[in-house]
Amino acid sequence: MLQVRLMLALLSAVLAGPALAQTNAAPGATDSPPLAPLPAPAIDENAPPLAYIDDALHAIAAHRDGEAMEAIERAESRLLTRSVKPSQARTADQKPLIQQLGEARRALGAGDRLQAVQLLQAASQNPEARSKGQ
Numbered sequence: 001m002l003q004v005r006l007m008l009a010l011l012s013a014v015l016a017g018p019a020l021a022q023t024n025a026a027p028g029a030t031d032s033p034p035l036a037p038l039p040a041p042a043i044d045e046n047a048p049p050l051a052y053i054d055d056a057l058h059a060i061a062a063h064r065d066g067e068a069m070e071a072i073e074r075a076e077s078r079l080l081t082r083s084v085k086p087s088q089a090r091t092a093d094q095k096p097l098i099q100q101l102g103e104a105r106r107a108l109g110a111g112d113r114l115q116a117v118q119l120l121q122a123a124s125q126n127p128e129a130r131s132k133g134q
Contacts, residue, residue, distance in 0.1 A: 049075040050129040073107045097126045
């Protein structure tokens with residue numbers, strides 16, 4: 001009877017081995033679900049970039065970094081809407097305000113909330129932030 005139990009235990013271990021190996025096929029791989037979309041700011045879609053910058057500052061102050069990130073990205077999008085020749089489409093826009101927002105987004109993504117706030121405050125002083133983009 002002891003031999004039968006040992007054989008069953010050994011058989012179970014042998015059969016379970018491939019299944020366990022499949023679940024951990026890649027080191028560090030996870031089966032986590034996709035991330036939920038970031039919360040959208042409650043701002044009129046025709047608002048100038050400044051409205052999104054202000055919303056991002058308020059979101060950071062309330063520790064809602066995901067919402068702040070979305071607001072920064074929307075401010076950038078408002079500014080990046082432009083008409084250019086097809087040959088220039090791949091050329092990055094070099095406006096200082098766009099660069100400040102990109103730096104603020106990267107700082108927030110790296111967890112440097114203070115730097116993100118400072119960059120957003122500087123960006124809010126740019127007159128271009130008050131325009132509705134081009």
